[in-house]
Each structure stands twice: as structure tokens, then as C-alpha cells.
Amino acid sequence: xxxxxxxxxxxxxxxxxxxxxxxxxGKANVSPxxxxxxxxxxxxxxxxxxxxxxxxxxxxxxxVGLVVPSVHRWYFSSVVEGVSGxxxxxxxxxxLYNVGDEPERRxxxxxxxxxxxxxxxxxxVALVLSEAEIQQLLAIHRPIVGIGGALAGASTIRIDDAxxxxxxxxxxIGLGHTRIxxxxxxxELNRDFKLPGIRRAGFExxxxxxxHRVRPEWTVSADxxxxxxxxxxxxxxxxxxxxxTAVFAASDEMAIGTILAARDFGLRVPQxxxxxxxxxxxLGEVVGLTTINQDPRGQGALAARLLLETxxxxxxxxxxxxxxxxEATDREYPTEFLVRSSTAVPPV
Amino acid sequence: xxxxxxxxxxxxxxxxxxxxxxxxxGKANVSPxxxxxxxxxxxxxxxxxxxxxxxxxxxxxxxVGLVVPSVHRWYFSSVVEGVSGxxxxxxxxxxLYNVGDEPERRxxxxxxxxxxxxxxxxxxVALVLSEAEIQQLLAIHRPIVGIGGALAGASTIRIDDAxxxxxxxxxxIGLGHTRIxxxxxxxELNRDFKLPGIRRAGFExxxxxxxHRVRPEWTVSADxxxxxxxxxxxxxxxxxxxxxTAVFAASDEMAIGTILAARDFGLRVPQxxxxxxxxxxxLGEVVGLTTINQDPRGQGALAARLLLETxxxxxxxxxxxxxxxxEATDREYPTEFLVRSSTAVPPV
DNA sequence: ACGCTGCATGGAAGCGTTTTCATTTTCTGG
DNA sequence: CCAGAAAATGAAAACGCTTCCATGCAGCGT
Numbered sequence: 183x184x185x186x187x188x189x190x191x192x193x194x195x196x197x198x199x200x201x202x203x204x205x206x207x208g209k210a211n212v213s214p215x216x217x218x219x220x221x222x223x224x225x226x227x228x229x230x231x232x233x234x235x236x237x238x239x240x241x242x243x244x245x246v247g248l249v250v251p252s253v254h255r256w257y258f259s260s261v262v263e264g265v266s267g268x269x270x271x272x273x274x275x276x277x278l279y280n281v282g283d284e285p286e287r288r289x290x291x292x293x294x295x296x297x298x299x300x301x302x303x304x305x306x307v308a309l310v311l312s313e314a315e316i317q318q319l320l321a322i323h324r325p326i327v328g329i330g331g332a333l334a335g336a337s338t339i340r341i342d343d344a345x346x347x348x349x350x351x352x353x354x355i356g357l358g359h360t361r362i363x364x365x366x367x368x369x370e371l372n373r374d375f376k377l378p379g380i381r382r383a384g385f386e387x388x389x390x391x392x393x394h395r396v397r398p399e400w401t402v403s404a405d406x407x408x409x410x411x412x413x414x415x416x417x418x419x420x421x422x423x424x425x426x427t428a429v430f431a432a433s434d435e436m437a438i439g440t441i442l443a444a445r446d447f448g449l450r451v452p453q454x455x456x457x458x459x460x461x462x463x464x465l466g467e468v469v470g471l472t473t474i475n476q477d478p479r480g481q482g483a484l485a486a487r488l489l490l491e492t493x494x495x496x497x498x499x500x501x502x503x504x505x506x507x508x509e510a511t512d513r514e515y516p517t518e519f520l521v522r523s524s525t526a527v528p529p530v
Numbered sequence: 531x532x533x534x535x536x537x538x539x540x541x542x543x544x545x546x547x548x549x550x551x552x553x554x555x556g557k558a559n560v561s562p563x564x565x566x567x568x569x570x571x572x573x574x575x576x577x578x579x580x581x582x583x584x585x586x587x588x589x590x591x592x593x594v595g596l597v598v599p600s601v602h603r604w605y606f607s608s609v610v611e612g613v614s615g616x617x618x619x620x621x622x623x624x625x626l627y628n629v630g631d632e633p634e635r636r637x638x639x640x641x642x643x644x645x646x647x648x649x650x651x652x653x654x655v656a657l658v659l660s661e662a663e664i665q666q667l668l669a670i671h672r673p674i675v676g677i678g679g680a681l682a683g684a685s686t687i688r689i690d691d692a693x694x695x696x697x698x699x700x701x702x703i704g705l706g707h708t709r710i711x712x713x714x715x716x717x718e719l720n721r722d723f724k725l726p727g728i729r730r731a732g733f734e735x736x737x738x739x740x741x742h743r744v745r746p747e748w749t750v751s752a753d754x755x756x757x758x759x760x761x762x763x764x765x766x767x768x769x770x771x772x773x774x775t776a777v778f779a780a781s782d783e784m785a786i787g788t789i790l791a792a793r794d795f796g797l798r799v800p801q802x803x804x805x806x807x808x809x810x811x812x813l814g815e816v817v818g819l820t821t822i823n824q825d826p827r828g829q830g831a832l833a834a835r836l837l838l839e840t841x842x843x844x845x846x847x848x849x850x851x852x853x854x855x856x857e858a859t860d861r862e863y864p865t866e867f868l869v870r871s872s873t874a875v876p877p878v
Numbered sequence: 879a880c881g882c883t884g885c886a887t888g889g890a891a892g893c894g895t896t897t898t899c900a901t902t903t904t905c906t907g908g
Numbered sequence: 909c910c911a912g913a914a915a916a917t918g919a920a921a922a923c924g925c926t927t928c929c930a931t932g933c934a935g936c937g938t
Contacts, residue, residue, distance in 0.1 A: 187894060187895085189894080197918090198919080199919090200896085200918055200919080203895070204896090211915060211917085213916060213917090216916075216917085231646070231895070232895065233582075233646040234647070234893085235894035235895035236894080237582040237895090238923045239894080239895045239896040239923055240895075240923085241923080252611065254611050260602060262601050263600065263601060263628060266626065267628070270635060273642065275625050276627075277593075277624065278610070279624075280611060280624075282615070287618060290618070291618070294578075300581035300623075322533060442816055467757055468756065469790070536925065545888085546887065546888040547926095548887070548888055548890095552886095559887085560887090561887090564886080564887085580925065583923065583926085585893095586892095587892075587893055587927075588925080588926055588927085589893080
């Protein structure tokens with residue numbers, strides 16, 4: 183049979199459709215008795231409200247879009263976990279847009295998917311949206327929050343990558359290192375991914391401030407994965423003469439790859455080579471990685487909670503049509519410097 | 531102004547709503563001229579059809595649900611990548627249900643989310659659904675396909691875990707190992723996650739067939755992560771006397787954790803200890819892990835494609851109401867045995 | 879030229895809820 | 909016990925599309 187509709191519930195409960203709707207969605211002005219009746223009838227019939235009908239009528243979707251470059255990478259999957267948990271608990275659906283590297287797909291997502299009025303809000307991770315694109319989203323009354331990306335005009339949650347990269351580098355410098363290499367990300371492929379450049383700038387600023395030379399051949403790039411950095415680090419460390427005494431990797435995954443490469447060369451970490459990363463990868467514990475922990479999962483959860491608050495506020499203020507307050511707040515997420523055993527004074 | 535509706539487009543194009551609808555959704559029986567007119571008007575107004583209205587009226591959602599235990603784990607995020615790519619290309623949305631370990635959340639997802647008629651189909655990864663639960667899903671005319679999980683009555687894509695675990699173990703036995711340890715997953719927490727038991731059974735079957743003893747103290751469990759297995763492997767390898775000469779880990783991540791632990795003890799892999807894993811983790815390449823590659827991304831993509839085909843077929847056969855063919859096919863996904871450098875003959 | 883077939887078109891009926899608004903019932907204090 | 913306020917209720921109007929159906933028209937064979 184064709185699944186019970188609210189009408190069937192109403193008939194069975196001996197109430198009107200309107201009352202049943204109010205009763206089931208927990209609205210006020212329903213007598214306890216009616217509410218009870220409605221719920222019982224709904225349960226008996228196995229009634230589940232039609233999402234589309236409900237959304238169409240109410241304008242509320244209970245659905246948040248999440249745009250990430252790749253769930254396969256540690257940082258992003260951490261964010262997804264955080265967002266997902268918060269949304270599920272609030273009864274919201276999470277629509278995932280795993281855009282990948284192709285700019286073409288990015289466009290499709292932006293145009294065809296995000297704008298179809300089916301999302302209450304959008305969380306964009308490490309995605310650089312143009313002012314116009316943001317305005318387009320805001321124009322359909324959808325709050326956006328960005329994580330780890332620059333979203334002019336929208337709220338963001340992020341860490342101060344430049345400063346933290348500098349702090350990490352300064353840690354090495356403070357230990358006495360002068361010959362410091364940097365593993366950066368190869369971001370030229372993707373215009374949306376400016377992070378490597380920012381961290382690299384922090385690194386270079388710290389080096390410059392300390393009066394140390396940044397050797398071009400000691401800045402190598404990798405794809406933000408352990409295996410990618412492993413390969414790059416092997417190249418970097420292959421030269422027996424004039425080897426750096428420390429490496430600042432732009433992510434924990436790349437730092438770990440570096441450590442694995444160092445081990446393969448018989449280099450002890452930290453006696454022969456100090457390695458510092460950034461992000462807070464769980465695996466860092468295993469290899470004793472010194473790093474700066476930014477809790478991406480927490481960032482995701484926070485983003486989701488902020489969004490839900492905004493949506494609730496909007497829902498309360500006016501039942502429909504009131505654009506949720508688009509006050510763009512830019513908040514910095516707290517980080518934690520974790521000194522473990524991968525950094526030490528340089529070899530004599 | 532409140533976003534253009536199809537009515538606005540119709541007015542602007544000088545056509546009726548019906549014709550515009552047909553024109554824009556690529557239906558037949560529209561003159562080229564009208565179609566052109568409609569498209570132009572839509573473009574000028576920046577018209578994007580309302581998802582909900584469209585779904586409500588047509589009964590088609592263009593949305594597939596994906597249920598996974600945790601996107602944060604390698605295997606699942608690989609599957610998500612595969613599914614996501616295929617769906618995006620087809621213009622489908624992907625709704626992600628990252629259920630986690632809590633059975634409570636599992637229930638919520640099953641009842642509140644999956645049944646709300648907003649999904650065209652469901653892909654469940656490593657999720658064991660009861661016959662009743664499957665019937666409930668099928669009852670709302672939604673095809674389901676399971677990946678890596680036993681779904682009685684629904685289509686599945688999977689590998690033969692028992693046989694492959696056996697093959698992996700036999701590889702070690704074939705090299706001459708008799709003292710073989712096993713790292714299994716701690717699945718007792720989650721009734722949905724039977725995989726560890728199956729692989730373990732394969733291991734034990736191979737050992738029994740070869741007449742080798744399975745020592746209880748040499749079967750340790752971990753949480754399927756590198757760091758978890760690292761800790762467990764340390765315990766396992768701590769005993770200097772009577773140490774196994776080989777380890778079969780129930781996942782690549784755990785095999786990698788084992789290798790890292792072995793290195794910490796000064797054990798050389800494979801000279802002192804052979805390690806074999808299962809899954810095909812990218813990181814396996816870095817540590818030279820011998821393993822059995824099951825391409826989870828490919829499995830995800832395949833699942834999505836199968837589903838889309840079914841949906842298309844259903845759409846063609848009857849415009850509405852025809853339950854998409856629920857022929858439950860159970861297909862085995864091809865795997866590839868990768869012999870790398872982590873396994874060798876046992877030390878003398 | 880004429881009735882037919884078949885394509886193009888527009889009017890209008892849903893799709894299954896939520897929400898408004900008017901109405902009825904219940905409660906409150908005097 | 910009653911007027912007036914507050915609470916509960918139901919009828920019906922959206923919500924914005926898709927699609928059925930009836931109509932208008934062009935092309936066609938005879």
C-alpha cells in the first residue's frame with residue numbers, strides 16, 4: 183500500500199489534518215489529548231512525513247550542505263566527522279559535495295547544486311569563493327560558514343596559519359637550527375587551495391626574522407599525503423652533503439612522510455633531523471611528532487552548531503522569509519602546541 | 531526579490547508554464563524554438579528550479595543516501611570518494627549518514643532519516659541490516675545496495691573476506707612460517723561490524739588446514755587504526771622469548787601499525803618479522819606492505835553506477851510508481867594480491 | 879479538398895505538507 | 909453563572925513544480 187499520509191493519520195485519530203500536523207511537529211496550541219491521539223495514530227500507521235512536501239510548505243529543509251575538496255584526506259574527513267555528528271544530533275541531513283580537484287566540478291556544484299534551494303546553509307571547507315559567489319549564495323538567504331578558507335563577507339572559522347607556521351619555524355630556530363627545510367603543498371593545481379602558500383610565507387617570515395637563509399632547493403613540495411611527502415623527502419634527504427638539520431612540513435601527514443623517509447636513510451629523529459608538522463594528526467602520537475594541534479573535528483562541530491543557532495534564530499524571529507542574520511564573524515579557533523620527541527637541538 | 535520561479539520564466543519567454551517545464555527538463559514534444567526561448571529566459575533570470583517542488587511533483591529525488599560507520603577511516607572514506615564522484619557526475623546529491631559507533635544513532639538514522647522518502651536509493655557500507663530493516667527500506671520502493679556488509683535480500687558488492695584472509699595467511703605459511711600472530715579488530719562494540727570475525731575465521735581456517743597452532747595470546751585486537759594497532763603490536767612483540775615470526779593483520783592500517791611497532795623494537799621487516807595486511811591502503815607502498823588490494827573507491831563507484839542504472843530503468847519503464855527492479859544480486863569485487871617487501875621466509 | 883494522425887501547447891489538477899484565519903470550545907475572574 | 913479572553917480546532921490557501929488531458933494545428937495520404 184502507498185505509505186500512510188498525514189490524511190490517513192488524521193482520519194484514524196479522528197482529528198483534522200491541521201491538528202495532526204501541529205501535534206506531530208511539536209507545536210503549541212494542541213491539547214495533550216489530541217497530541218497523544220495523533221502520535222499514537224502516526225505510530226500505528228508507521229507514518230513518516232514527506233520531506234519534500236514539508237520543506238516545500240515550510241521553507242525549512244533541515245539539510246546543510248558541506249563542500250570539501252576530498253573526504254579522503256585526513257583534515258577534511260575530520261571536519262566531516264565533526265559536522266556530521268552535530269547535524270545528526272540536531273536532526274539535520276548532511277549533503278556532501280566532495281568536489282575534488284577539477285575546477286569544472288567545482289563550478290557544477292556551485293551552480294547546479296548549491297543554488298537549488300534545498301539547503302538551509304552551506305559549510306565550505308578550504309574553498310575560496312569569490313565575493314560574487316558568496317553574494318549569490320547569500321542572495322538565496324543561506325548562511326555560509328567557511329572553515330580554513332578565506333570567505334570575504336561570510337563567517338569563517340579558522341586558525342592563523344601564517345602565525346602558526348611562523349611559531350613552528352621559530353620553535354626549530356629556538357632550538358638552534360639554522361639549516362631548515364620546508365615541505366610545502368603543491369597548490370598550483372587548485373586555485374582554491376591557498377593554504378600551502380600561507381604556511382610557506384609564515385615559514386619564510388620566521389627565517390627572515392632570524393636572519394637565516396631560505397635555500398630554494400630545500401623547499402620541496404608534496405601533495406599533502408604521507409606517501410607524497412615520503413617521496414619528496416627522500417629526494418630532499420638524498421644529498422649527503424649539505425643536508426638540512428630540521429624540516430618544517432606544512433602538514434602532519436607530510437611530516438610523518440618525512441620521518442619515514444629519514445628512517446629509511448638511517449637518520450635518527452630527532453638526533454640527526456628534527457621534524458615539526460602542523461595539524462594534529464592522530465598518527466603523530468605514534469611517531470612522536472611535534473606539532474601544532476588544530477582540532478579539525480572540533481572546528482567542524484563548531485561550524486555546524488553556529489549554523490544551527492543561526493537557523494533557529496531565523497526560524498524564531500519570523501516563520502518565513504526572514505533572512506538569517508548574516509553578520510559575518512571571523513573567529514579564530516584555538517590551537518595547541520604539542521612538543522613531542524621529533525624535535526631537538528641540531529647535531530653538532 | 532524572491533528568486534525567479536518557473537512562472538516568471540514562462541512570462542518572460544511568452545510560453546506557458548507547462549512548456550517551460552518540459553523545455554527545461556529536456557522532455558520531448560517541445561519545438562526547438564520554444565526550448566530555446568525557455569532556456570534563454572531561464573538563464574536571464576537566473577532561474578534554478580526548486581528542488582522540493584520538483585521532487586514532490588515528480589516523485590524523483592536525485593538524491594542517494596550513503597550510510598557509513600565513519601568517514602574518518604581509510605576504507606570508508608575511499609568508498610565515499612568513489613560514490614561521490616559517480617553521483618556528482620550524474621547530477622545526484624549525496625546525503626551522508628556517518629553513523630559512528632553508537633547503536634542509538636544507528637536507529638535514529640534508520641528510522642528518522644532513511645525513511646523520509648527523500649532518497650532515491652541507499653548505499654550501506656559495512657552495515658548489517660536485519661531482514662526486517664531491509665524490507666522496511668524496500669517497502670518504500672528504494673533500492674539498496676550494500677558494500678562489504680551482509681544484506682540479506684538486497685544487492686551487495688563485496689569481497690570474499692574469509693577466503694582472502696585465508697589466502698593471506700597461506701602466503702605466510704607458504705613462506706615457511708608456523709608461528710603466526712593475528713591482529714583482529716575489536717568488533718564486539720558494534721553489532722554491525724562483523725568483518726573482524728570473518729577475517730579471523732579465515733586466518734584460523736588456514737592455520738588449521740596447515741596444522742599450525744593458533745596461540746590465543748598471539749591474537750590481539752585493535753581498533754582498525756594505525757595507532758591502535760601500533761599499541762597492540764607493541765604488547766604483542768614485547769615478549770622477547772617466543773615471538774611470532776609473522777603477523778597477519780586484518781587491515782592494512784593495522785599492518786602498518788605493526789610494522790612501525792616492529793621497527794621500534796629493532797625488528798627488521800621482513801628479515802625478523804613478516805607482516806601481511808589486507809585492503810590496499812596507499813600508505814602500504816611506502817612501507818612496502820604485502821597485501822591484498824580491494825579497491826574500495828572502485829567499489830563505491832560501482833555501487834553508485836549500479837544504483838543509477840536501476841533508477842534510470844525504473845524511470846523509463848514507468849514514469850511513476852513502478853518499484854525499481856529489486857533483483858538482489860550479490861557480486862564479488864575483484865581483488866589483487868600485492869606482494870611487496872614486508873614478507874619473506876622466516877628467520878632461521 | 880477532407881478527414882486523420884501526431885506533434886506542440888496551455889489549463890489545471892495534483893504532489894503532501896504547513897500555516898493562516900476564522901470558528902468553536904474551554905477557561906477565567908467577577 | 910456570564911462575558912470576555914485564551915486555547916484548540918478545522919477548512920482551505922499556499923508552496924512551486926510536473927504531468928495529464930484537452931485543444932489547436934500542421935502535415936499527409938487519398
